[in-house]
Amino acid sequence: MQIALDHITPKPLLDRLSGRGSDIWNQALTFQQGEIIRIKAPSGSGKTTLIHYLYQLRKDYTGSILWDHQETFSSHELAKLRATQISVVFQDLRLFPQLTAKENILLKKAISKNEAVSETQIIAMAEQLQVTHILDQPAGICSYGEQQRIAIIRALVQPFQWLLLDEPFSHLDEANTARAAKLIQDVCAQQHASILLTDLDDDSHFNYTKRYTL
Amino acid sequence: MLHQLLHSIIQSATGRLSRILATIAMGVAMLLIVLAVQLQANFQSLLNSPANKDSIANFLVIHQSSENLQRSSKGISSQTIEDLRKQDFTESIGIIESSHFKAGIESPSELFPFYTDIAFEAVADSFLDVQPEQWQWNEESRFIPLIVPNLFLDIYNFQFALSQGLPQLSTTAIQQIPLVIKIQSPAGDLRYTGRIVGFSDRIASVLVPQSFMQWANQQFGSSDNNQVSRVVLRTKDPGNPALSNYLKAHGLKTDADKTRFSKYRKIVDIVAGTAGAIGLILMLFALLVFSLFIRITIATSKADIELLLTLGLSPKALSQFLMRKFFPVQLILMGLVLILLSVCQYLISQWLATQQVILPAYPAVLTFACAAAVLLVIFLTNRQSIRNYVHKHVQQ
Secondary structure (H helix, E strand, O other), X not given: OOEEEEEEEEHHHHHHXXXXXXXXXXXXXXXXXXXXXXXXXXXXXXXXXXXXXXXXXXXXXXXXXXXXXXXXXXXXXXXXXXHHOEEEEOOOOOOOOOOEHHHHHHHHHHHOOOOOOOHHHHHHHHHHOOOHHHOOOEHHHOOHHHHHHHHHHHHHOOOOOEEEEEOOOOOOOHHHHHHHHHHHHHHHHHHOOEEEEEEOOOOOOOOOOEEEEO | OHHHHHHHHHHOOOOHHHHHHHHHHHHHHHHHHHHHHHXXXXXXXXXXXXXXXXXXXXXXXXXXXXXXXXXXXXXXXXHHHHHHHHOOOEEEEEEEEEOOOOEEEEOOOOOOOOEEXXXXXXXXXXXXXXXXXXXXXXXOOOEEXXXXXXXXXHHHHHHHHHHHXXXXXXXXXXXXXOEEEEXXXXXXXEEEEEEEEEEEOOOOOOEOOHHHHHHHHHHHOOOOOOXXXXXXXXXXXXXXXXXXXXXXXXXXXXXXXXXXXXXHHHHHXXXXXXXXXXXXXXXXXXXXXXXXXXXXXXHHOHHHHHHHHHOOOOHHHHHHHHHHHHHXXXXXXHHHHHHHHXXXXXXXXXXXXHOOOOOOOOOOHHHHHHHHHHHHHHHHHHHHHHHHHHHHHHHO
């Protein structure tokens, strides 16, 4: 699946971005299937905004974003796109606090109707990220670091061609970051999926094929 | 699995108390509306069921009101009778013919002596409430059968006999007493034998067979006066308010007892109508309450619903889940209401049967049809509310 950005600029950031160079805003770019894209962005430059645009949560931009040459989606198409082709780890995680960590993961599996991932595999992922002990706890009482790892597992239990990551390791230490990056890379390799990661600083979590500065 | 998780998410957003209150409001409204329909059905059954019909009440003897009689002595005009015949409440009309000759009755028995001048009336046999075997007459016959009101016997037995020291008589005994009927004719008094052969509750008059009356009026009638003073009206429903209104408007009267029911019926009509109207208003109110409850449920779950849609749950699946969350409760509620109504109807019909009032043991088909219609309206209201709100969230 291909993503094409055609001179997109966030309307709320028009003033702030004018006169400032960017590899992404107001550029014509195409991201091909299989690529691992890294976008470095200082605070306030619109990193989360870009992820929301790509995930079709917001439309307040000029220009156009095309997913496989398609710009607009019906509610049904959008639901299908999110359930089976694009997965995401939000910066603010977005777990249901009233559900347990495991239920949050199973919910995504159920929404995407993904029978390819078993409950045993989910537990194996949790073991890999060292969060098995909190699987039956309400997500609302888990630490940010634990919630972030649950959000990563949740993003990986659905079929996808693109994985959007918005500061996915911001609450994790180096060891946990390495384990999470390894898991993400393994699952993406299995699914032949692409990664688009935004972060504040340089990193070498993945073998990036393209690096941009926002 | 998905439904179970969605249930946990949405359920926790709304309070248990508000759910219970909305459900109770809906249940009460459902009960009131089906009750109003069933009350109407029961009332119709009480009015129209053959089991509850009173044969006496279906025949009304109609005459001019006393106020009208003072103003005119022409009786009921043929025009009025024709007009009466055309009314919807009229099944048939029998004209009560009066005798136009002078007659008297005396007892041939010395043990039971009496003599009185008398006038007779006659009506077609189909309007009589008794048909004694001896109720027939032909020109060769010297015997004239008589039917008298039951009231006459009561007056004799309980008033006259006691005060005069005469024996009280049973209906069988009185039918054994021979009578001599004297009819004045230009050729002198003609003597006939007579006997009481029956007692009527319907017509308060001394009746002779219509064939005799027509012959005697022709033979001995002193005038061509064919005025009709009373008619018998056969009607399906003596309680019909249209009937009593018509009689009142045309200066006619009948047995107040029989038409008094029309007043009760008007009251019951108003009560049943009001109950129906209140049921309908409450139903609309309950639909509003439930629709608001759905909206509040969605509004309080707004963040959760947005997140579910963000994660890729289709609006259609979410709408289906919300429908399945709300409608089965309403379906069960209507089922319980119908069971409750059926039990009440059965118990009331059993009790009324002991009072000689026959009511169907089960609710009317119309009541079940109404329940189905109410469920359909609820279903459509739910669907519309859910569609509107889920669609609104998708657009956001």
